Amino acid sequence: MKYLYYPGCSLKSTGRAYEESALAVTEALGMRMDELEDWNCCGATNYMSISELKSFALSGRNLSLANRQANNTESVSLVAPCAACYLGLTKAKRYIEEYPEIRSKVDGALNAAGLEYRDHVRVRHLLDVLVNDFDQRSITERVKVKLAGMKVACYYGCQIVRPYSEFDDQHNPTSMERLFKSLGMDVVDWPLKTRCCGGTLTGTVSEVGQRLSYILLREATRRGANVIVTACPLCQFNLECYQSEMSKRFNDSVHIPVTYFTQLMGLALGIPRKKLGLHRLFVPIPDGVESPAAGGAHVLA
Amino acid sequence: MDNWRGWDKISYQSDLDPRFAEEIASIPGGDKLFACIQCGTCSGMCPLSSYMDVTPRQIIAMIRAGFKGDVLSSYTTWLCASCYTCSVECPKQIKITDIMYAAKRLAIREGVYPKKFPIPVLASEFFSAVEKNGRSSEGRLIMKFVMKTNPLNMFKQAGLGLKLFRTGRFSIKRESVERVGELNSMMKFLEMEHMIKKASDAVGVKEDHK
Ligand code: SF4
Ligand code: SF4
Numbered sequence: 288m289k290y291l292y293y294p295g296c297s298l299k300s301t302g303r304a305y306e307e308s309a310l311a312v313t314e315a316l317g318m319r320m321d322e323l324e325d326w327n328c329c330g331a332t333n334y335m336s337i338s339e340l341k342s343f344a345l346s347g348r349n350l351s352l353a354n355r356q357a358n359n360t361e362s363v364s365l366v367a368p369c370a371a372c373y374l375g376l377t378k379a380k381r382y383i384e385e386y387p388e389i390r391s392k393v394d395g396a397l398n399a400a401g402l403e404y405r406d407h408v409r410v411r412h413l414l415d416v417l418v419n420d421f422d423q424r425s426i427t428e429r430v431k432v433k434l435a436g437m438k439v440a441c442y443y444g445c446q447i448v449r450p451y452s453e454f455d456d457q458h459n460p461t462s463m464e465r466l467f468k469s470l471g472m473d474v475v476d477w478p479l480k481t482r483c484c485g486g487t488l489t490g491t492v493s494e495v496g497q498r499l500s501y502i503l504l505r506e507a508t509r510r511g512a513n514v515i516v517t518a519c520p521l522c523q524f525n526l527e528c529y530q531s532e533m534s535k536r537f538n539d540s541v542h543i544p545v546t547y548f549t550q551l552m553g554l555a556l557g558i559p560r561k562k563l564g565l566h567r568l569f570v571p572i573p574d575g576v577e578s579p580a581a582g583g584a585h586v587l588a
Numbered sequence: 589m590d591n592w593r594g595w596d597k598i599s600y601q602s603d604l605d606p607r608f609a610e611e612i613a614s615i616p617g618g619d620k621l622f623a624c625i626q627c628g629t630c631s632g633m634c635p636l637s638s639y640m641d642v643t644p645r646q647i648i649a650m651i652r653a654g655f656k657g658d659v660l661s662s663y664t665t666w667l668c669a670s671c672y673t674c675s676v677e678c679p680k681q682i683k684i685t686d687i688m689y690a691a692k693r694l695a696i697r698e699g700v701y702p703k704k705f706p707i708p709v710l711a712s713e714f715f716s717a718v719e720k721n722g723r724s725s726e727g728r729l730i731m732k733f734v735m736k737t738n739p740l741n742m743f744k745q746a747g748l749g750l751k752l753f754r755t756g757r758f759s760i761k762r763e764s765v766e767r768v769g770e771l772n773s774m775m776k777f778l779e780m781e782h783m784i785k786k787a788s789d790a791v792g793v794k795e796d797h798k
Contacts, residue, residue: 296723296724296725296726296763297726299763300725300726300727300757300758300759300763301726301752301757301758302757303756303757304757325765325766325767326765327718327722327723327765327771328718328722328723328724330718337693337696337711337712337715338693338715339615339689339690339693340778340782341719341775341778344774344775344778345718345722345771348770348771348774382616385616386616389616392778392781395777395778395781396773396774396775396777396778397774399773399774399776399777400769400770400771400773400774401770401773402770445669445670445671445672445673446670446671446672449671449672449673449675449676450672450675450676450683450685457676482635483635483636483669483671483673485669486669486670486671487669487707487710488636488667488669488707490710490730490733491706491707491710491737492667492706492707495636495639495667496669499635499636499669528748528751528752529748531747532748566755567755567756567757568755569751569755
């Protein structure tokens with residue numbers, strides 16, 4: 288299986304730490320994942336509000352570039368760590384392949400640019416790859432650091448499981464819980480893990496959007512979590528960056544670290560904090576939570 | 589009773605647009621909307637419905653009945669965060685999220701969206717940046733957006749901006765693909781197609797009215 292990395296716009300700016308930690312973790316696992324050359328925006332949510340066809344064509348270009356970079360090999364996965372990119376690309380692929388009218392227009396547009404669409408390129412979310420293409424026992428064996436007292440709330444948000452649940456249960460996904468258990472951490476059970484964080488509403492209609500994020504933070508804390516992990520740059524931004532604004536707005540003190548799942552995973556694998564972009568968090572993971580793991584077998588028990 | 593103005597809600601047959609339902613239903617898989625049984629599952633599950641002026645279930649009913657103006661100028665479609673909960677739970681597999689998108693596109697095209705509402709502004713800014721450069725530059729997008737909607741917010745958000753800057757998460761660099769030409773050819777092709785379709789539709793409409 289050949290993997291190509293589709294960063295998307297956020298992982299190059301506000302979500303830089305997601306890129307840093309994703310690359311560090313995949314490298315530590317010995318997985319090769321080259322960046323898709325000259326990728327363009329996935330045509331996500333905001334673009335879709337203006338032109339659906341153009342949004343599909345944008346994804347079409349990415350998929351066709353992936354095929355070219357993989358020399359037309361049958362088994363290539365375009366790996367998107369961003370949930371919105373993952374959905375944007377998946378949705379475009381489905382619509383292009385299901386609706387001949389869309390297919391012919393996207394083909395036409397790509398041909399006009401000297402490109403060609405091929406069906407066999409798979410779109411995968413990074414979480415899917417790390418949980419399903421790797422033997423979880425081999426991940427456990429690589430654990431170098433025990434994270435004492437970390438109680439993890441795994442947050443999936445919307446677009447990984449809806450509307451297409453390609454690799455996990457739509458109503459009660461468990462990929463991240465399984466991963467963090469393999470890494471020797473405690474996970475908390477909480478029913479809001481697929482409830483919407485508010486998306487871009489946190490910045491546009493803050494009174495509403497931030498309330499949605501606040502509900503999640505409050506419930507995770509109430510359930511005993513002391514860290515939340517996410518698999519989407521927008522979810523991470525919403526849940527972390529507005530905490531001080533939320534504290535004022537809702538007259539509460541909201542203070543809990545929110546990391547990308549790859550950051551906490553990397554920490555357990557013994558990757559230095561800086562390489563995982565942990566210094567970019569507004570609410571840091573407390574110093575000294577790391578202690579050497581007494582061997583993989585011990586962690587498993 | 590002072591604030592009660594129930595009669596404001598009344599529309600007359602002549603206010604309705606009989607073509608509206610067909611227009612929305614023309615999106616891929618859109619004709620399923622005629623199968624709606626008005627069960628209200630979508631509204632019940634929607635995490636935003638408590639904040640909306642019209643619920644998702646009502647939107648579907650209004651589309652079917654032809655309340656074009658009311659649907660396109662409502663806040664509902666813009667408050668939809670495209671979380672896809674409704675689409676997944678609808679017993680009739682109606683693609684409600686896609687319908688919300690279709691309504692947003694129509695509202696922008698016809699210029700009837702709530703004008704000062706920040707969400708369509710963000711969508712348009714995002715679109716024009718990506719159309720030109722193939723990528724969105726988040727820092728620039730945020731600044732343009734704040735300037736266009738509420739410049740005073742610049743000061744309120746300065747703290748957040750500063751923190752992002754300090755943690756290396758904010759950049760005003762203009763991101764772009766290298767081969768912009770490829771994108772231009774693609775977009776030009778789609779625009780031509782669209783114009784041809786519009787021209788042929790217009791001819792079709794005239795013939796209908798004969
Ligand atoms: S859930 Fe589906 S069938 Fe029920 S009211 Fe909503 S759109 Fe109609
Ligand atoms: S997709 Fe939109 S309308 Fe549907 S449940 Fe989510 S926010 Fe509500």
